[in-house]
Amino acid sequence: MLETLNAIDSFVWGPPLLVLLIGTGLMLTVRLHLLQVFRLPRALKLIFTAKNQGEGDVDSFKALCTALAATVGTGNIVGVATAVHAGGPGAIFWMWMAAFVGMATKYAEGCLAVKYRTVDKNGDIAGGPMYYIENGLGKKYKPLAFLFAFFGVLVAFFGIGTFAQVNSIVEITRLTTSIPVEYTAIVLTILVAAITIGGLQSIARVASKIVPAMAVIYVVSTVAFLVIFADQIPAAVEQIIVSAFTPTAAAGGFLGATVLVAMRNGVARGVFSNESGLGSAPIVAAAAKTKWPAEQGLISMTGTFIDTIIICTLTGLVLVVSGAWMGDVNGAALTNAAFNMAFPAYGSIILCVGLTLFAFTTILGWNYYGERCVQYLVGVKGILPYRIIFIALVACGAFIKLDVIWVLADIVNGLMAIPNLIALIGLSGVVVAETKKYFAHLKEEEMVVAEDSEEKVPAGH
Template sequence: MIDLINFINNVLWRSVLIYLLLGTGIYFTLRTRFIQIRHFRHMFSLLKNSTKSDSAGISSFQALCTSLAARVGSGNLTGVAIALTAGGPGAIFWMWVVALIGMATSFIESTLAQLYKTKDDQGNYRGGPAYYMEKGLGMRWMGVLFSIFLLIAFGLVFNALQANSIAMASAVAFNFDPLYVVIALTLLSGLVIFGGIRSIARVAEKVVPLMATIYLLLAFWIIGHNITQMPAILALIVKSAFGLQEAAAGAMGYGIAQAMTQGIQRGLFSNEAGMGSAPNVAASATPYPPHPASQGYMQMFGVFIDTIVICSATAAIILASGALEQSAGNISGIDLTQRAMAYALGSWGPAFIAVAIFFFAFTSIIANYAYAENNLIFLERNHPTGLMLFRCVALSMVMYGSLADLPVVWKMADIAMALMAITNLTAILLLSGVALKVAKDYNYQRTLGKIPSFDASRFPELAPQLEPGIWENNKPH
């Protein structure tokens, strides 16, 4: 079974997705004329009015925090460590690359999600890749396929993965029985997810900024105490990314392949750009300015925070500590991150990481569920019994995660993630003309000094595809 999982994983990542992901990101970067660089400051400016919302949607800030809750999880602590042990320091460089070009991809997919959003039976905004596949492409079958992949990945596998990281971290730091830790986690998660998307958004809005700020402050403190090592660490990352460290040993090609594969895999798992996950919550927002492209910018900002800021901080801590060399391949995952913290902070380092990953993974679990619920509603049209049953299954996977073998869980997550990404990237490439036209409209209004608003009447060719009542009477307040 493990051999089959490894074979499928290698085919998807080394022969298909690595080229599709990078190619799509480069294509959107060029077509948007490097939007992630040209409009970098604009992403920050949108935070000023991001707390506005209405009765149908959550605020843009809540949507950003919910997507960050899913992004900022075990991938930032465990995933970075796995990338370093399996791909070497060069994997971090490729994580940066996939994040930078992925910012453009994230802009496109979240803009499309906002454009094609609908309202559910309770009057709440719903949308995402499955919806733009159905409405924009007229391919409901493609949306169904994507929804199934997402339900497996985010509703099941990823929740087991987050629970696995919590259980391991607690065992290392406090010698807790993993089962008891995950029972507590399951109960806590259940209290939130049974409240639906608004409950999840409220929790994410409060917890995510706090936990990210505390983690970054500590990381910057550690980096500051090792500031003299940072130039050498940066040089090591770049050299390893292109196999220069391995060239003398005659393993240059293998070194580059490992660094690229691990960096792109772990980078995509962490920032989720192009995977089609974040657009599910981006569509639930009431955007301000009231234009689909504003959510594209907000979610592009999320990719930057996740990988360029938080993952880089974790990598710097591990590389500065010397834990990677001293482990000699004997430890990986959260053990390596905790050992690195112990070198920097002493005996309370592993405890801090255990607490941090508990909150990181907890918020990821509830955000992952929000994505899954959105796609279950796409399939079932608000079927109450199906929704209740799925919540129970999702929580049972959290319990399973405490007992699962980490490498097998990661491989399963990679496969589910790859299938989701392939389906979503195909859709957004087919709809790229629409997204670019909407983005052009947004920025044209900005050049005129206006607060952008989306007027569907300016896009008569889209009228049959858009949900009636969503984009009418849509003026800034």
């Protein structure tokens, strides 16, 4: 079964999809004039200063936290480890490249989500790629929208949403505390059921409290690790860049890797981690209280920056600096081995807390994504059956093998990305127009403020 899945995975994540993913991001980067570089300071400021005026179910900060809850997960810890284990340190460089162009992709997704959102029969905001495909590209593209929603449910059920996260939680708690897998699975299932039954408001409330806390805990821990091994950081960065363009030789338990293997693992794991181009984040971005699509686009874009450029880079540096990537272990056990080098007494506990929180919030975020996809496919009547199946799959996720989980997650991710990327290319003109409109509005606002302040200054001063 694993061989068959690997063959499908190699086909789905072959050159065509990698070219489509990176190509879409590059095209948007060019058309938006390097917006992810020049507008990043404004985007980061908006996280805390967005006015939250306009229709929507949650404020922009909660929408971002819910999106980050879904994206900052095992991909940031286990995913980076599996990428480096398979492709060597060079995989981290390709993760950066995927994230850089991915920020433009994520911006376009958030922008289109708000532009084409609607309201469902329960009075909740409904948005995301299935709506911008149908309402933006036109009714004749409805089969593409249907495909996206169908693959979205599969990712929620069998990809990022359940198995990969649950498996990582039970594995790290077993490694660290020796708690039996069954007990962890029961507690996890009860918690997920209690929160997800409350819908978006409940998920967003929990996410806006846990996400900032977990990000701070993990960043402080990894920075402390890197301070201990500060003298080795320049060599590690050099190794990452050199390995991106030359094959990585076999070392220790590491079997060696070609440039293509490093590139494929870096891009695939990068997308798994930050979900740029996947089309998931715009589902919750659509629910943000804003009247400017471009404003939500900028806030969405910061998700990729925080997720990959900050958190994945820290994990990657820890793995390379420690040399643990050359060993025989993989996944959570690999990151665990690296942390224990710096903090023998409590390294495992830091990682256990970080990974458990990361993975738990990802389960919550993906529960909402899958629910919106089901609602698009069959209407609001499908929401309760979906939640019951989702909770049942969370309970099962603890007992499935890691190799199968990651390959399955990669396949359904790739299939979900394709309809979304086609829509982003087709609607790139709309994204550019909305961007111009928003920045023209900001210029007008600045001129009005400047005129007002001039009028208030008395003559002769």
